[in-house]
Amino acid sequence: MNIENIWNKFLNLIKTRLSSLSYNTWFSSSKLVEINEDAAIIIVPTIAHKKHLSESYMDIIEEIFNNITGTNFNIEFLLENEYEMVKKENVPIIEENNEEIGVPHNSIERANLNPDYTFENFIVGESNRFAQATSLAVAENPGKMFNPLFIYGNSGLGKTHLMQAIGNYIVKNTNKKVLYVTSEDFISDFLGINKRDKDGSNLDYIDLFKDKYRNIDVLIIDDIQFLGTAPKTQNEFFNTFNKLYDDKKQIIISSDSSPDDLKNLEDRLRTRFNWGLKVNIFPPDNELRKEILRKKLANMDFERHISDDAIEYIANMCSSDVRSLEGALTRVCAYSTIFFQEEITLDLAIEALKGTITHTTNFKNDIQKIQRVVAEYYNVTVDDLKSKKRIATIAFPRQIAIYLSRNLTDESFPRIGMEFGGRDHSTVIHSVDKIEREIKENKQLENIIKEIKEKLK
Secondary structure, three states: OOHHHHHHHHHHHHHOOOOHHHHHHHOOOOEEEEEOOOEEEEEOOOHHHHHHHHHHOHHHHHHHHHHHHOOOOEEEEEOHHHHHHHHHHOOOOOOOOOOOOOOOOOOOOOOOOOOOOOOOOOOOOOOOHHHHHHHHHHHHOOOOOOOOEEEEOOOOOOHHHHHHHHHHHHHHHOOOOEEEEEHHHHHHHHHHHHOOOOOOOOHHHHHHHHHHHHOOOEEEEEOHHHHHHOHHHHHHHHHHHHHHHHOOOEEEEEEOOOHHHOOOOOHHHHHHHOOOEEEEOOOOOHHHHHHHHHHHHHHHOOOOEEOHHHHHHHHHHOOOOHHHHHHHHHHHHHHHHHOOOOEEOHHHHHHHHOOOOOOOOOOOOOHHHHHHHHHHHOOOOHHHHHOOOOOHHHHHHHHHHHHHHHHHOOOOHHHHHHHOOOOOHHHHHHHHHHHHHHHHHOHHHHHHHHHHHHHHO
16 A cells, blocks of 8 residues: 555545644644554644544544545554654554534624634744644533643733634534633622622622523633632632533633742632643744734735845844734834835834834844854754754754753743754753763863853853
8 A cells, every 4th residue: 555645645535524724733744654454553743633633533534544445444643752662662552532513503792702813813833833733622622622721821922812713613613602701801790799789689690690601611711810819709710610610611711820820829729720731832933923924914915025034133023922023013014104115124124113122032042042053063954953863963962952942041841842843841851961961971062062152152
């Protein structure tokens, strides 16, 4: 059997059975690598892909695959490193199935959702790929996967967009009742319970509150950290959370910090937030920032030409969040319009943004600069450092760059791993530990590290 031909036929057929969003998220980055007597092995990029494909798409995968091959195969989903291990040890990993859809009856307005926030217009890069994939998995199977889903990260990185995209997807494709609120909305509604009817009773308000927050299938609550200012409301949210969770209703929460860092919230709430899946959204890397700028320009239908170096400059000026990035682009476009400039050049972008942004660009001791300096020192490329190549002339410089990234920046192990081709945090820890050990035993390496640090200054 020609594996490549089989997989191309499979992709062409399954593409006709799915939305472009589902196909691009779950199948476009997957690959059939082996067919043996027992199984067909498909490499997938993340653990979320493994879980969701096996639980939600196994029936259709087996149907199409077996029709193409004329044989019943077990389907195995493996990460690339798992496949390498399987080849060495010959230990298969097999998974199972399930899926459901509904008939739409809810409305976007009733769910308090912004229809502009969809998966289709959420721009995906390495910094948010896992968050996007898990969010879509929840949207396709609410209440069954990753409950609660807790999305956290700094302001302006797309948390609200992803949460509302989940809600919009569920409203469009199922009959489930969805409600999106901020924590301030929840606090305000809870305080409304204290209102009294003419007879002095507040039972009607209590019933309205409970109906709004408990007679639903999906609760999406934004900026949960602000509940820290309202201890009585925390108790009510605790009861609401328990009711929804016990009824297997989907809960989606966002915050600027991980659950463990929300010290103003009660321990019992933080414990429950840890029951499901915690997903961190990182600041966009340079390539994603440029892609966001180009996509926004396309949506603006902006007729003026903008040079690549102007895009590069804006992307470097606004490295922390998407909102400031989009705001800077809007300012540059407005500047070119007001002063009748037909082309947005680097000089125009510099002039338009002069004095408006307090920024930290890529010209300090950040990961990208470390990569450039280490690559230059060892006469390799930054792409080599990010690649899967394991030859010593690349692997060792990569480990040094990872070590310096950990020691010279405040970035976490997962963030560093992401910047080096999406490596697992355990790989980063191993590289740091290895270089630390070798520095103690190898005076020459110690001097090399000092020399690279000097170049970084």
